[in-house]
Amino acid sequence: MxxxxxxxxxxxxxxxxxxxxxxxxxxxxxxxxxxxxxxxxxxxxxxxxxxxxxxxxxxxxxxxxxxxxxxxxxxxxxxxxxxxxxxxxxxxxxxxxxxxxxxxxxxxxxxxxxxxxxxxxxxxxxxxxxxxxxxxxxxxxxxxLQAQKFSQVPVSRREVEEFYKTMKDSLPTLPARVHISHILMPVEPSAEAKRKAMAKIKEVQKKLQAGEDFAKLAKEYSDDKGSAQRGGDLGFTQRGDFVRPFEEVAFNLKPGEISDIVETQFGYHIIQLLDRRGEKIRARHILARVPLTTEDEKRTVHFLDSLRTAIMDGKITFAEAAKRYSKDETTKDKGGDLGWFEIPQLQVKEFREVVDQLKPGEISRPIKTQFGYHLVLLNERQEKRKLSLDKDWETISNFAQTAKRSREFQKWVDEIRKDLYIKINL
Missing domain, CATH: 1.10.4030.10 (Porin chaperone SurA, peptide-binding domain)
Structure with a gap:
């Protein structure tokens, strides 16, 4: 995240x-x-x-x-x-x-x-x-390649002190920062909606197994309106063009082969591989979309509101709740910890507006974003200030190391350039 x-x-x-x-x-x-x-x-x-x-x-x-x-x-x-x-x-x-x-x-x-x-x-x-x-x-x-070559560029204490002495007036002011954690809960469709979509795609599957034409069924049943009118044809594509569950199946089919039912974030698919040219494939699909309703959103918000109350009442910690319930796989094992941010770095507007108003230790109400709904905890807030050796040795040391790495990196690039043909036509 x-x-x-x-x-x-x-x-x-x-x-x-x-x-x-x-x-x-x-x-x-x-x-x-x-x-x-x-x-x-x-x-x-x-x-x-x-x-x-x-x-x-x-x-x-x-x-x-x-x-x-x-x-x-x-x-x-x-x-x-x-x-x-x-x-x-x-x-x-x-x-x-x-x-x-x-x-x-x-x-x-x-x-x-x-x-x-x-x-x-x-x-x-x-x-x-x-x-x-x-x-x-x-x-x-x-x-x-850079990590292999320059991951270890040591700087001595003397080098750090000299760097600070020389660059003191040029070093940036530490901006105001916030340390936040979150719990993500995507809006999930109801079991009934999933059941109906699955029933629809199974009906299509039976018709295909009975020998009915794939393109005709795509035009009649597919919820992907962009490809439905082309008989489900997606044209020639390569890896990275579609979501991973879809690609894993499509790229492993043989020409003419029809897949079993494939579930993605968009719903249920049946895929047929039409052609393969090197690393590219031409496939078509039929999609039974699983629709989301306002009731699905209400159910998600109600769950997070209840979870927020339980955390505030001391029945469970925020970190424990994140590990147990958050759907953000990159942060849940860290208790939902997103790390430190400058407020402007929070590109998601909804996060930025809410976090700016929170006090340390406070938990937001459910926040809606593209990814679902979130509870956000403000762990700590730091006001802006000047860097100093006694308080910010590690930060200044990192600056000194980066400057040294940059110098060595440029020397290395210059050496490589000598052995290559390079022409600029701008």
Missing amino acids: QKVFLFLALVFSLTVAARSQEVLDRIVAVVDDNIILQSELDQLTFQFALQNGIDPRKQPEKFEDLRKKVLDQMVVQKILLVKAKQDSVEIDQRRVDKLLEEQINAMVQQLGSPEKLEEYFGTSLRRIRRNIRKEIEERSLVES
């Missing part, structure tokens, strides 16, 4: 170039056997402009300065990507899947809906997912 709230710092690229189909793509940089396209540079520049509040039309000079900085950053990443591949660096695909889902969910939360996300970036959600997945994979390779 913490990464969800910090997602803007993690999102490295999105598809924006699709806004203008008239622009002819060209190569703006070559790094060994890797190229950087104009469209890729535009995508990343528009993304950083969005993050930094730069309007390309009203601030063209700032935008062009940003474009040059972005290209420099992309070149460095490509240099390190070459080295990562040479060193056979591996990454955890499950972590890639997790980061992808977190980033997509967070962007949908920020913009309001998947449709608005597609409208904003001028392309399909499938393409957005594909581009983000590629960037996460490349960035993860580079980060893994």
